[in-house]
Amino acid sequence: MKKIFLLLAFTPFLLAMTCDDDDEVYCTQEAKAALNVSVSLGAMSSITSEGVTVVATDGNYSETLVVVNENDPIFSGAYEREGNYIIIVSKEGYQTYSTESITVTRDVCHVIPQQIHVVLVPN
Secondary structure: HHHHHHHHHHHHHHHHHHHHHOOOOOOOOOOOOEEEEEEEEOOOOOOOOOOOOOEEEEEOOOEEEEEOOOOOOEEEEEEHHHHEEEEEOOOOOOOOOOOOEEEEEEEEOOOEEEEEEEEEOEE
16 A cells, blocks of 8 residues: 555656656747848948848858848848858948858757948948
């Protein structure tokens, strides 16, 4: 009888130890932009997208980044794509800017977004 009592007493502990719910990862269905680029002109502190072109390349892959929200002019792209990117930012009347290689990695769900700020210098 004592053995049955002990078995019943320890059953909740045994069940709790076999549950792996802590290992589950819940990912969103939202696609994440790997690259997010803001651009300022000269000494201006505000960011702009007017007349600016931002191109990201990774080997043979090339993408012109786009602004999704004109009220928040940040160029985004390379959605859910890992890689080593060179970003080229250009605007007429300003010197073209090129970054060093920017590495984008991912976690179990999404890419880890990189935030880049570029200040273009007038010609």
